[in-house]
Amino acid sequence: MSDDIDAGLNLLDRQVLDADGVSVGKVDDLEVTEGDDGRLRVTGLIIGPWALTNRFGGVIGRMFTLLFGDDDATVVPLDLVEKRDTAIHLRARQDDLGLARSEHWVRRHLIGKIPGVDDASGQ
Amino acid sequence: MKKFLALALGILTAIGGYLDIGDLVSGSLVGARFGYSLVWVVIVGTLGICVYAEMAGRIVAMSGRPVFDLVRERLGPRAGLLNLVASFLVTGLTLTAEIGGMALGVELITGVNYLLWVPLAALVAWFVIWRIGFETIERVVALLGLALVMFVVAWFMLRPDWHQAVHDTVHPAVPQQEGRPTWLYYAVALIGASMSPYEVFFFSSGGVEEGWTAKSLPEMRANVFIGFPVGAVLFAAIIGVTATVFQPAGVQVVNLAQTALPVALAAGKVGLGLLILGIVAATFGAAVETAMSCGYMTAQYFGWQWGKSVRPVRAARFHLVVLLTMILGTGAILTTVDPVTVTEYSLVFSAVALPLTYFPLLVVANDRDYVGDRRNGLLANTLGVLFLLLLVVVAVAAIPLMLITKAGL
Numbered sequence: 001m002s003d004d005i006d007a008g009l010n011l012l013d014r015q016v017l018d019a020d021g022v023s024v025g026k027v028d029d030l031e032v033t034e035g036d037d038g039r040l041r042v043t044g045l046i047i048g049p050w051a052l053t054n055r056f057g058g059v060i061g062r063m064f065t066l067l068f069g070d071d072d073a074t075v076v077p078l079d080l081v082e083k084r085d086t087a088i089h090l091r092a093r094q095d096d097l098g099l100a101r102s103e104h105w106v107r108r109h110l111i112g113k114i115p116g117v118d119d120a121s122g123q
Numbered sequence: 124m125k126k127f128l129a130l131a132l133g134i135l136t137a138i139g140g141y142l143d144i145g146d147l148v149s150g151s152l153v154g155a156r157f158g159y160s161l162v163w164v165v166i167v168g169t170l171g172i173c174v175y176a177e178m179a180g181r182i183v184a185m186s187g188r189p190v191f192d193l194v195r196e197r198l199g200p201r202a203g204l205l206n207l208v209a210s211f212l213v214t215g216l217t218l219t220a221e222i223g224g225m226a227l228g229v230e231l232i233t234g235v236n237y238l239l240w241v242p243l244a245a246l247v248a249w250f251v252i253w254r255i256g257f258e259t260i261e262r263v264v265a266l267l268g269l270a271l272v273m274f275v276v277a278w279f280m281l282r283p284d285w286h287q288a289v290h291d292t293v294h295p296a297v298p299q300q301e302g303r304p305t306w307l308y309y310a311v312a313l314i315g316a317s318m319s320p321y322e323v324f325f326f327s328s329g330g331v332e333e334g335w336t337a338k339s340l341p342e343m344r345a346n347v348f349i350g351f352p353v354g355a356v357l358f359a360a361i362i363g364v365t366a367t368v369f370q371p372a373g374v375q376v377v378n379l380a381q382t383a384l385p386v387a388l389a390a391g392k393v394g395l396g397l398l399i400l401g402i403v404a405a406t407f408g409a410a411v412e413t414a415m416s417c418g419y420m421t422a423q424y425f426g427w428q429w430g431k432s433v434r435p436v437r438a439a440r441f442h443l444v445v446l447l448t449m450i451l452g453t454g455a456i457l458t459t460v461d462p463v464t465v466t467e468y469s470l471v472f473s474a475v476a477l478p479l480t481y482f483p484l485l486v487v488a489n490d491r492d493y494v495g496d497r498r499n500g501l502l503a504n505t506l507g508v509l510f511l512l513l514l515v516v517v518a519v520a521a522i523p524l525m526l527i528t529k530a531g532l
Contacts, residue, residue, distance in 0.1 A: 010492075013196045013203075015188070015426050022437070026195065026426035049425065052200055060204065086186040086493050103427065107439035111446075116254060117436045 015087040024099040028052045048073030137350020139265035143409035144224035145316040148466040151382040154365030159291035164310045168317025169355035171510045178488040179323045180343040183330035186493040190327040191423030197483040206479040207424045214321045216469040218413035218452040223462025224406035227379045245453040248410045257431040264408035270401030274360035277389035283367040308524040315470035321416040328419040418445040478514045
């Protein structure tokens, strides 16, 4: 891959994996910060369906907010990115970053209650 | 030797897993009404699924990215969501039809009404997804599905007019008593049957589950380029047996039992028994694949952890989607809607949804960032572009044809 990154093509909507290789979400939006020199820099990946809400707007945006709440998005600072190929690999674990909250909710309240949920036989 | 066995097993799996309720229903409807005049569509459709499944498999082997990752990356979140909703509805409809087919198959064995078998069939399918490993499911079901080779056996035993079969395939003409729009409508259904969107979702996600790398390419290609065409021969045999038995008598196929009748005529009780076993296995396998595909596409759109290579607890949202889809599909077929009608609609809507999935595949199969030096060659791109154009035409024509012909009446 070349050194130039097209943020729209090579970052946005890419799969994000944590340090254990677990899928934690997509790059749903980018955090852009204005530096002292007045230049804009991408400083973080925003992960979580609420960030998508902002990109959708309108009815679909409101539906997403209803489904996932208006706080399910996390900013991951860019320096936590270990490497980038067809996916974005982070050097931290999802639990330390507070990612994939809906996964934990579904695990706790729904799927976790079905017998055999933690058995390896399904692998 | 071991390598050869693994390769043979893979190809057999591809053949045995090829047919589903869509092929069984559309093949026998078409054979009875249109004889061999639409076999060319199966040939075209099979070439199309080979071209695009190979691209999907190559992308997985080179980058580890399944199809719906690419859909969102290349179409963006809005068009990607539209694709997700469309693909989900079509695949859910297909699942509904497969559950119905499975239960009808059990009805043929037991004589007990299929509606009573629907909840049990769906429960078993879900349980298998919940508890059994990916390769075990795929292999066992597909090997049982090989019993559908009875269609080919019966085709030969019925001593059809091969000369006419070849002639009608190579020189397709609308049968006299049928209108051209109806003929084209069923051509669309056959395209939907041979190139269902869920096939590439499942194929590519399965590749990720099995950890394909560049080394897997020859095996993947053998499965696609040998397994799929041989599977398509089984599809053609369904058309063949119904064309031989029903078309001269002017009998139309309206239920799944009629699909099995030519095999009973030709190969007797044992043949029929094997065939029904094959029908149950094929629809069961496809029910599992479609339910999992709904989970795959949703999880891949949102970036959730998915699949069978982790314990269910580690992919909770994926399993929630699979479970909900299975419940919805079961509820839908329990409304006593005719499974054959559901199948026909699922095929036509499949054809409508296809370009949405194939376009990102074609783009990414040319992207060095994903596939390195294994980019599409001239042949893959020429065929890829031609099929995409064809599918756009089919997608645009499908709904008007459905309205004009009142869904093929």
